[in-house]
Amino acid sequence: MIGEAVTLPVQVRHINYVIAAADHGSFRRAAAALSVQESAVSRRIRDLEDRLGAPLFTRSSGGVQLTPAGKQFVERGRKALSQIGLAKAEVTAIGRGEDGQITIGIFSSLASGFLSDLIQAFGARHGSVKLTFIDGNPAEHIAAIRLRQLDVAFVTGVTNWQDCQSQHFWSERIFAVLPSDHLHACDAEIQFSDLIGETFIVSESAPGEEIHDYLVQRLADLGYHPDIRQQGVGRDNLMRLVALGCGLTVTSEATTAAQFPGVVFRPIVGQVLPFSAVWAPQNDNPAFARLLALARSMARPAATSKINVSTREKPARAVPLQIRDPSP
Structure with missing residues (x-):
């Protein structure tokens, strides 16, 4: 009983x-x-x-x-x-989205710019939500989104990824990274034609492959096949190699807020890189929903302002880095 x-x-x-x-x-x-x-x-x-x-x-x-x-x-x-x-x-x-956690894939520097402002604003409003950041290239991030290993990824381009939702939120100018004693170090801005004949260096890790393809694409338009050398280092040491005269590289605008002795950042005329958020349509994480809503509200006023480009060269269209969709 x-x-x-x-x-x-x-x-x-x-x-x-x-x-x-x-x-x-x-x-x-x-x-x-x-x-x-x-x-x-x-x-x-x-x-x-x-x-x-x-x-x-x-x-x-x-x-x-x-x-x-x-x-x-x-x-x-x-x-x-x-x-x-x-x-x-x-x-x-x-x-209510007041607690919980969000796992975020990033492909852009957090030093400044829209993504930096978004994370700071979200933290001020929802300090109890745990944010976890994972570096990687867009193809890796999209695969993780599909496996529900990431809530959202902020990647370059405006690709319509299969089985995902996406939205373009901001764009960044592209900068050449030059040693401080370079011929064009004192120029306010440069053109890709100024870089013909230069040696470039990129990282073996993200976003090295994408930067490699981007350089090949842009310089091929000028009839030049660039000398691009891969280096097994991260961003900070890549900048140090530029300072040591081992080659030039390019980066997005957000990175330029960081300080790297011996290098200067110069905008490349007409080169603009779009960034988008990508997420799974079935994602029901309330904290992520709040992050997405905040990103949309912050992007609206930004969308009304135009990026200033020089009249030295006709403005180019926003050129996304070449990214391969891992879908079968």
Whole structure:
């Protein structure tokens, strides 16, 4: 009989009735505190005792007192209610997008620009949301989006990725990275034709492959096949190699806010790189929904302003880096 009883569920209201009776010392006062009938408290506690196979109270004309089993039940019951309360609060916060976490794939520098402003603004509004950032190239990020390993990726281009939703949020000018003693280091801006005959260096890791393809594409338009050398270093050391005279490279506008001794950044006339957010249409993460809404609200005023380009060269269209869709 007892073995069957313990398999029956103990409801939260049963725990509340027992704790109230223990706190007030009587079923009548517990019922008044809970705004229910005294008979309901008495009956539910009796049912619970039958289920548990042990009395929780000793009853007398003066009220009720906890038995040893009752004291243990109340101690555990208070902890259970506390955990339930915490769980409700956490779930409510996550459901409202006030808590939880977002995993973000990035392909642009966080030194400045739209993405930097977005993350800062979101953190100020939703400081309890945990943000995790993962570097990588767009193809890797899109594969992770499809596997639900990323909530969103901010990538170059305006590609319509299969099985994904995307939106263009901002654009950045493209800059040549030159050693400070370079012939064009003092120019306010340069053209791609100024870079013919130069040696370029790119990283073996992201976004090295994309920059390689971009340089080949742009300089091929001028009838030149560039000398591009891959280096097994990250961005910071790549900048140091430029300073040491090992070659030039290019980067997006956001990177130029960082300080790298011995190098200068010069905008390349007419070269603009669009950036988009990509996410899975079935993503139901409320925190991500808030991030996306904030990005859209921040992008609207930015969309009304135009990027200034020089009249030295006819403005080129926004040229995305060449990215291969990993879809079969």
